[in-house]
Amino acid sequence: MGTAVLAIATFATVLTTSLVTAIPASAQSEPESEPYHVTTAWNGVKTVTYLGRSFTVPFSWRVVDLARHPYTCVRFDVHAVYLGQPGDKQRCPARGAGRRIGALLIEPDLTRSAGSATVALDHRLSSEIDVAAPGLTITASYGHDRDTVIGALTAAGLPSPAYAPTRVAPALALARDAVPVEIVRGTNQATGLGFDTCAAPSTTQMDAWATSPFSAIGIYIGGDERACDQSNLTGDWLTARAKAGWHFMPLYVGWQAAWDKLTATTSTPGPGALGKESADDAVIQARSLGIGPGALLYYDMESYTTPAQSAAAMAFLSAWTAELHAHGYRSAVYSSAATGIADLMVHRGKITEPDVVAIAHWNGVADADLTATPTNAWPVQRAHQYLGNVYASYGGVKLNIDKDYLSINNAAPIGTAPFTTVPIGTASISTAPINTAPVATTTVPITGTSCPNAATSPVPRPRGSSSNRLVAC
Structure with missing residues (x-):
């Protein structure tokens, strides 16, 4: 990003300036961007005017024109205002976990006419x-910047958000359960x-990688530590990939022991309650993409260091697995061999254990890493992340x-125990299947502002959900 040249005559002067950015030659032929301008004030804030609305954000936040920079990776773990539609060939890093902070992605939406209702929903578990709204849609991450983000939205004449439902309405759940068997099996x-x-x-990139030796892909379906935009990830995308023979690792990355979010529980529920809550949300996100019951969902628990973090992680992951089983899903845990996976071994027989471990x-070494656990532990229920942050190219991509x-x-x-044998002297592990009867759910009414007809009005879903990210309130 280049730097706008500011000329401040007095402390009270406000200067309107265009964002000056060097445009690489490869991007010169990209579509024209929508007009916008940035107004910078002396008090440490700036106003970004775009699509007829003005958003006030801290001066330090970057402003990125995605039409002029289509390869920009839209990330929600950096302070930024992204204008336009994310490119379908973003150049993103491998790492999908990152602490969400204040960021705005503002996209034109010509399908929403001037008479369309404005709807704003806060998906707390996704931060x-x-x-x-008429003419646009906005995805705003917040983390610890929630007040700043809400201030930016209300300054633009948009309503304060209502909290989104945290349960799937029974009728919606029934419709989403009728999914292609290829995805569940995959x-x-x-x-x-x-x-x-x-x-x-993107679809083009995945088609190019049909020539690669890979047959499975990890996709980030939800969680408030999911760093990147997921514009390409839709139910149609998954179905097409499944028909092409791809298998899936659906990853949910939320509360982390490493960052003390699970141990700092003075103002939040304990780790067990948070694990249950996260599993409920993972099921909602999975169903919105057409990933139905029976599927394997992964929790991404990054490595941690202290005994307190270890205890919190085990309580959380036990509750995560139990709740997924209650919904009829299988559970996987991704973590470091030295911490999360090692702790699962120490606690086997004492907690509700995942069906699969991802080490x-x-x-x-491209193998199942059988030495990371005893020989009887998850022998054919395991994945091994053996190399990270590397570049690979296939089909020119x-x-x-x-x-x-x-x-x-x-x-x-x-729910069947993942161990083939249980050593003498350890707690017994039940091998009986869990009760997979549908879990009773309730529709949470929308209160406050933004859903004029709570029974039928379309409301935004987190990015990466089904088409248009809309479901019934």
Whole structure:
């Protein structure tokens, strides 16, 4: 990004300036951007005017014109205002976990006419506010910047958000459960190489990678530590990839023990309650993409260091797995071989154990890493992330990825213990299948402003949900 030249005559002077940015030659032929301008004030703020609305944000936030810079990776773990539609060939890093902070993605939406209702919903577990208004849609991440983000939205004449429902309405859940069997099977049965990257690649990129040795892909479906925009990730995208033979690792990245969010519980529920709540949200996100019951969902628990963090992580992950089982889903846990996976071994027989482990151990060896656990632990229910943050190119498309090897064959009923034997002297592990009857849910009414007809009005969903990110309130 270039720097705008400011000329401040007095402390009270406000200067209107255009954002000056060097445009690489490769981007000269890109579509024209919508007109916008930036007004900078002396008091440490600036106003970004775009699509007829003015958003006031801190002066330090970057402003990025995505039409002029289509390869920009739209990330929600950096302070930025992104204008326009994200490119379908973003150059993103492999790492998909990052602490969300204040950022705005403002996109034109010609399907929303002047008479369309304005809807603003706060998806607390995603740390995201989604707005649908005449002529535009907004995805706003916040983290610890919630007040700043809401201030930017209300300054633009948009309503304060209402909290989104945290449960799937029964009718919606029933409709979403009728999903292609390829997707469910594609999470549960996979042997061979896979990769994961921060943002789901475009259809064109995935088609190019049909020539690669990979047959599985990790996709980030939700969580408030999901760093990248997921514009490419839709139900149609998943269905097409499944028909092309791809298998899936649906990753949910939320509360982290490493960053003390699970141990700092003075103003939040304990780790067990948060694990249950996160599993409920993961099911909502999975269903919105057409990933139905029976599928394997992964929790991304990054490495941690202290005993307190270890205890919190185990309580959280036990509750995560139990709640997924209650919804009829399988559970996987991704973590470091030295911390999260090692702790799962120490606590086996004492907690509700995941059906699959995904072991982060960058030893460069593309195998199931059987030495990371005892021989009887998850023998064919495991994945191994063996290399990270590397570039690979196939079909003329270059991506930054983490490399994985999968050895997963979940033929047993959901909830069956993942161990083939139990050593003498350890707690017994039930091998009976769990009760997979549908879980009763309720529709949470929308209160406050933004859903004029709570029974039928379309409301925004977090990015990466089904088409248009709209469901019933």
